[in-house]
Amino acid sequence: METKDIKRDEFVINVGPQHPSTHGVLRLELWLDGEDIIDSKPHLGYIHRGIEKMSEALGYKQFIYLTSRMDYLSAHMNNQACSLAIEKGLQVEAPPRAQVIRVLMAELSRLASHQLWWGALGLDLGAVSPFFYAFREREMILEIFEETCGSRLTMNYITPGGVVNDLHPDFVKKVKKLIEQLKGNLHEYDQLLTGNAILQARTRGVGKLTAEDAISLGCTGPVARASGVKCDVRKLHPYDGYDKVDFEEVLNDKGDNFARYWLRIAEMEQSIRIIEQLIDNIPEGSYREKLKGVVKLPAGEYYQRVETARGELGVYIVSDGKKEPYRVRFRTPNFSNLNALRPMLKGAKIGDMVSMMATLDLIIPDIDR
């Protein structure tokens, strides 16, 4: 609907681009009746950087660093997806040590990402303290990243053929300490928010997404799993030795905000489980298969799916044999998860909008790319 179509007494409100709960620069146009939302329309593109176009001008090794900037909270997984796609084209496989390191890093960043989500959820619902409690352990994870990878957020650590650096000597020790502390502190999450009557009231039965809708709307990751759709790429199309670790795909069939909330908390426990299994069994050996200076993929197309913290990331590389990819397409999880917002918002209240956005866990740069 354009501006001229607005009838009298219809209340149109813009939420975003500069709004505290949109976690970035998403703009939602809401049609309201008092507190109730009649319809909504997302407007994207406020941080569209054309990563797909930029990738066409960069070499295979170089465009990976751009993907860290898409979903900056799962930078490792984004890099991993690209690296795996390129490795697929080059017919090489990362050495076993590198694979374990990749899985460890991916799970650590999943933990960090879910912690940030938890804190931001509290912030969105009006509780400020969870943010700081969540950042306590997240800070430890980021410190581990910083020691090994050299950066905290956009790591560029996973590269075709393995990982850039070997693990820092303190890595194992620090991760063990982190796991210990995290296990001791996870009950605080429950104490502060999960069990809280207000949070339960705000999330239970709100923002229902049925399994059929989730499939049709293309939702993946925790959003779809909370509706009972099995979609964990780590289980369905295992990569980097995920088939060798023992973990569960957490599922919930309620499909409401609380299901998504609960599922992410449960996923954190699974991530801890994976890390615990691997941390003592990091194989010795080389951490990187040395590739040529200029990587050229044989002509053809390569598709690699990876489970990031928010769902399935698909990297689709079309090569024409030159040193730059001909076309790179990122199927980002948040772009599809955003679809779920509109049907959910119909008939909901303004307060629900915030909790829905929080439990969908949208990262706007990942939508806009």
Next chain:
Amino acid sequence: MGSVSILLLMFCGFAFAALAIGLGNKLSLKRYNPEKGEAYECGMETQGTTWVQFHVGYYLFALVFLLFDVEIAFLYPWAVVFKEIGMVAFIEIVFFVLVLFLGLLYAHKKKALSWM
């Protein structure tokens, strides 16, 4: 100090606000820019008018409130003299509050108390 104190504090509040806002106006640096006069709506221009006929949900509570508030105003004088009158006052107020409570139950049954 007597009833003057109400006037005094009204004046105090007014004077304080006037002083503070006046001082703020005096001290602050003013740079006119038409964008400063726009209504904040997350950086977008407002669509449609803001002053619309508003949703009835908010007013419904005001109406129910009005009823109950009058009843509660009656309860205050009762509460003061209650102990002196004793049992009679208690039985009377039980009936009174019962009617109030039934009214609340009625409003609840009519769904006047759930948000629309």
Next chain:
Amino acid sequence: MQLSISLLEITRAIDSWLNSIFHPHVAFGIELVLAGVAVILLVVAMAVLMVYAERKLAGFMQMRLGPMRVGKYGSMQAIADVMKLLLKECLVPTNSDKMMFKLAPFVVTVVSFMTIVPIAFARGIQLWDINIGVFYITAVSSLSVIGILMAGWSSNNKYSLLGAMRSGAQIVSYELSGGLALIVVVMMSGTLSISGIVQAQADGWWVIKGHIPVIIAFVTFIITSTAELNRAPFDLAEAESELTAGYHTEYSGMQFAMFFLSEYTNMFVLSMVAATVFLGGWMPFHIAGLEGFNHFMDYIPGIVWFFGKTFFILFLIVWFRWTFPRLRIDQLLKLEWKYLLPVSIINVLFAAFIALMGWYL
């Protein structure tokens, strides 16, 4: 024998001294000015103190240090904030109802000042001992919703309007159970005047004397006053993640500061009322029968008792804010109409029965 000099004696001394020098009318005028200045100073000092205390408490609750830069341990932070707000431009939106927009901060400030009238700070330190003091406070404090509605409506901003509407529905609803909670104590004391209620607690505070019904009333009153103050978890009117800043979105500079100040003033007044009505005001902690203990407690001046209790309740309200998530509008009203109001109505009857049978201590 009173060891400490009570405030009452000081005020009396000032009064007689002024009367001995000036004509009684002039003396009265001077007293008015002194009282006005004292009230303004009190409000500003409490606001500054509370802003600092709240930020520090919030910091500690969140494993932070809170403000540390301005002054020692950030003690000058609130003053720096005031200075900053003073230097900010007061913007008036072009399309707003300018008259109402400018008037709204005055309304909220005047209302919040007016509620201070019947508060008894210590023995005899009271501006006006109205015989309907409790009733006066409930009546006047609900006037602040008018200022909020004015601010929200006149801003010509959708967020403001929604915030004001929410605030209206909320304050109006929570008035009821707040009033009912006060009735419990009024009934037991048999008076509406603040000093009378305080006097009735000379042998023990109502929370202790009145046991179950008064405790229920106390909890209800704390909840309702948190809601009437628009503070978390009931801060829907200015829910920053939904409505950015609610009814004062468009206000800036000192105009915004007035809303802020009146919010804090309302907070003290309601905490003071709770402290007076349920916790005995300036009455020291007395246990009937233990004369030595009671005598020892008397040495602590009343004003210390009063502010101690007030700060305890303020601390509770701050504690709520930094722990809980926010309710949704329908849940907020459901809490009032389906839980608090029925419970308070039944509680009034229960309390009446207990008072009738004389089962309280």
Next chain:
Amino acid sequence: MNSIYQYFRAIWYGFSSLWKGMMLTGHYLVHPKKILTEQYPENRDTLYIPDRFQGEVVLPHDENNEHLCTGCTICEMNCPNGSIKIITQQVVTPEGKKKKELDKWVYHLGLCTFCGQCIDACPQDAIKMSNAFEHSVYDRKVLTKVLNQPGSKLKSAKK
């Protein structure tokens, strides 16, 4: 009856769960030792920065003012943002041969995203990332740096 039971259960659950949350924040309120705040400019001396932290690209020089860069421009080619510009010059070696040599190693810090591709690609291991992180300046021109020191030479090959 059941609904009344549920009603009071809801009240009880509400209070107990809220009290639990308050206990947690209250716990941290009275345990100031658990405060995590780091007061940054004051604690500069004790700040822990991991060795691998990627702050900016540097070209290390040894005590003879010699570096390892041959001016091969591989880093320039590998930089995704074009933040490196290698300017070479033709010099005549004492033996009379013409040779390309590094003249200026220009580094635009403002364009750098610290991806580390240049360090990874450098065949001589001439450049590395330093730990400096306080990069803010008032003039963006300062961010364009020449990394090789004036008068520096290529370290002569090992004998």
Next chain:
Amino acid sequence: MTKEELKSYLEKTFPGMTQEENIDFPVLWVEKDQIFEVAKKLKEDEATKFDFLFDETAIDWQTHFEMVYHMTSTTYRHDLEIKVKLEDRDHAELPSVEPLWKAAEMYENEIWDLFGIRFSGHPHLRRIFMSNEWKGYPLRKDYQDDDVISL
């Protein structure tokens, strides 16, 4: 179904359509007018049940466009890639698959925005990333932007 079973099944169901196989998925080439019917059949057929469209994109081969649909089945877990060739670069148009998979709404918006391929039957095709006044379609290979400032 395994890849081979799926291939033979597709051969049976859609005779005359070219099949390929790349490193990841079996590929089915579909004419642009038939795409909706083929997709509908694939989605609703009990044997295939491709109910999850996980990606939809386009490739600009300079002479023509290629539409790529990636789909999977949440029941059988087999994947399929459908490709459509669009010869007319200036007026590229093909039927929308939005009625089948709601996810396609956003994907097709994105393709329209960045490639300029129209989708008939799409409920509201709009430019989601670029502004409405934006000239050209950025992901086309011949896209030129004179306003680009090179650093």
